[in-house]
Amino acid sequence: MTKKLIALDLDGTLLHSDQTISSYTVETIQKVKELGHKVVIATGRPYRMAKSYYDQLKLETPMVNFNGSLTHLPERKWDFELDIRLDHNYIWKLLDLKETIQLDFLASEYRNKFFINFDKKETIPPELFGVDKIIDKMELIPHKITEGPNGLLLQTGAEDKYAMADFIREHFRHDLEVDSWGGPLNILEFSAKGVNKAYALKYLLSHYGMEAKDLLAFGDEHNDREMLDLAGVGFAMKNASTTLLPHADEQLAWSNDEDGVAKKLEELFL
Template identity: 60%
Template sequence: MTKKMIALDLDGTLLRSNNTISDYTVDVINRISKQGHKVVIATGRPYRMALEHYKRLQLDTPMISFNGSLTHLPEKKWSKEQNVTLDKKYLLGTLKMSETIQADFIASEYRKNFYITLNYPNSINPALFGVHKITENMRMDVDKITRDPNALLMQTRHEDKYQLAKELRKHFDYNVEVDSWGGPLNILEFSPKGVNKAFALNYLLSALNMTKDQLIAFGDEHNDTEMLAFAKTGYAMKNASETLLPYADKQTDYTNEEDGVAKELEKLFL
C-alpha cells in the first residue's frame, strides 16, 4: 500500500470533549504508524497545548500548530522547520478595537508563552491556555509587544462570530486570516495571510517528498475547510459544523466522543 500522510485536527476531532484520547485510538494510531504511514497533528492550538497529545500518541512526525503558522519537530531541531509569524501591528490594531468588537479578551500566542488582556478577567477560562490560573505576569501590556506573535486569540460577546470574522478580515484589508473555533465558545483566531492548515500541509508534504494524493485529513470546524478541500480525501466528523461539510469528501459514521477517527482509520488500514 502507498504510504499516506494522515492529518488530524485535535479539538472536536481526535479529542473527546474532556480533552482526552482513548486507549483504543492510541492503539489504532500506533499500529498505523508502524505500517509506515505519517500521522500528523494539525491543530489550531498553540504548540504547548498540543504537546501532551503528541506524546500520548507516541508520534515522531512533525507537528502543525497555530493553524499552520508553526510546522516543526517537537523538542528537536529540524532543518526544515517553518515558523510564520503575524506582524504585531495587527495585534496593536485589534487591541485598539477591543470595545468595538466586544472582546472579553485578546491574547497574543507564542511558541512557549502568551499574553492576555485582563479587562474582563471573570470571562477567561484558564484551561483555554493550558494553565490553571491567569497570573499578572501574563497580562497584555503594550510594552510587552516586542515580538511578532504566531497567532492571536480573542473571545467576543458579539452575537455572530462568523460575521465578526468577516468584518475583521475586511477591516485589515484581507491581510489576516480570521477563523472561528468550534463549539459554543465565541472564539476567533487570527493567522498570517495565506496561512492555514492546508498551507502547512503542502509545505510538509514537500519536505517529506510526498504528494497531496497521499494525504487524508480529518476535521470538524471552519478552520479545517482548506485542509479538507486540499486533501485527496477529506473527512468531516459526524459532529462537524455545517460550514465544513461542503469541503469534505466523506463524513465519519461516529463522533469524536465515539472514537470516530480511529474507527475510520481501522477500516482503511487495519
C-alpha cells in the same frame, strides 16, 4: 499500499469532548504508524496545549500548531522548521476595536508563552491557555511585545462568531486569516495572510516527497476547510460544523466522542 500522510485536527476531531484521547484511538494510530503511514497533528492550538497529546500518541513526526504558523519537531532542532509570525500591529488595531467587536479578551500567542489583555480579566478561563491561574506576568503590555506572535486568539461576546469573523476580515481587507473554534466558545483565531493548515501540510508533503493525493485529513471546523480541500480524501466528523461539509469528500458516521477517526482508520487500513 501507497504510504499516506494522515493529518488530524484535535478539538472536535481526535479529542473527546472532555479533552481526552481513548486508548482505542491510541492503539489504532500505533497500528497505522507501524504500517509505514505518517500521522501528524494539525491544530489551531499552541504547542504547549498540544504536546501532551503528541506524547500520548508517541509521534515522531512534525507537529502543526497555530493553524500552520508553526511547523516543528517538538523539543528537537529541525532545519526545516517553519515559524511564521503575524505583524504585531494587529494586536493594537484589534484592541482599538474592542467595543465594536465586543471583545472579552485578546491573547498574543507564542510557542511557549502568551500575553493577554486584562480589561475583562474575570472572563479569562485559565484552562483555555493550559495554566492554573492567570497571573500578572501574562498581562498584555506594549513593552512585552518585542516580536510578532505566531497567532492571536480572542473571545467575543457577539452572538454570531462567524458573522464577527467576516466583519473582522472585511475590516482588515482580508490581510490576515481569521478562523473560528468549534463548540460553544465564541473564540476567533488569527494568523498571517495565506497561512493555514493546508499551507503547512503542503510543506510537509514536499518535505516527504509526497503528493496531495497521498494526504488524508480529518477535521470538524471552519479552520479545517483548506486542509480538507487539499487532501486526496478529506473527512468531516459526524459532529462537524456545516461550514466545513462542502469541503469534505466524506462525512463520517461517527463523532469525535464515538472515536470516529480511529474507526475510519481501522476501516481503511486494518
